Amino acid sequence: KIGKNVIARANYVYREAHDQISKSSRTDSATKTTITEYNNDGKTKTHSFSLSFELAEPLHIRQVDINPQIVFSYIKSKGNLSLNNGYEESNTGDNQVVYNGNLVSYDSVPVADFNNPLKISLNMDFTHQPSGLVWANTLAWQEARKARIILGKTNAQYISEYSDYKQYVDEKLDSSLTWDTRLSWTPQFLKQQNLTISADILNVLDSKTAVDTTNTGVATYASGRTFWLDVSMKF
Helix, strand or coil, X not given: CECCCEEEEEEEEEEEEEEEEEEEEEECCCCCCEEEEEEEEEEEEEEEEEEEEEECCCEEECCEEEEEEEEEEEEEEEECCCHHHCCCECCCCCCEEEECCEEEEHHHCECCCCCEEEEEEEEEEEEECCCCEEEEEEEEEECCEXXXXXXXXXXXXXXXXXXXXXXXXXEEECCEEEEEEEEEXXXXXXXXXXXXXXXXXXXXXXXXXXXXXXXXXXXXXXCCCEEEEEEEECC
8 A cells, every 4th residue: 555545556477378279280191181280289478467556445526436547567478379370380399480580499489469568557437326327437558569470482571591490570560549438327226126237438539459460461450449238137
């Protein structure tokens, strides 16, 4: 606790995953056909850090309670397959690849789809107890990060002397700013029925956020502005 009304929390989580499903391909010498095999060679190591600050007691303005919170988070992961690609071909043992022009062990290559260098989230909730209204907001900024792509022989960055190895390079994905909001109402005259009606707008700003890219420059984007309506009742 910092001062009289500020709570700080720090978290560190280390995860080590084994036996993740991956696939490999080989050519049958007799039939000359390609055989795809699925195995459990996939593995990843992930370090997650977070630091948050919030109030022990909300701010009171007239009949509205205000609960602010700020969260700093960082995720770093390494492994031998990319989970964005589903069951991709894994690189195990001492397998080497070319990564950004250097011949390295694939296990030392960062897992691009889990690495989030720095994310800062500001959560702000407004609660009006007499009416049962809650307006929740999350404004999140994601630092620019890298996406890993595999190079084809026609790519300008392809190194011909390493033609026996898979070749990867990093492409920069821009930073992003998103805003999600939710308005929920729990009617006080139906409080015993625990009825709640909620409306969500995700990505209010309709931000165009790239989450992945390919060696042809075709990007995959996060969802644009979306709307959700939810009615729930607890018995």
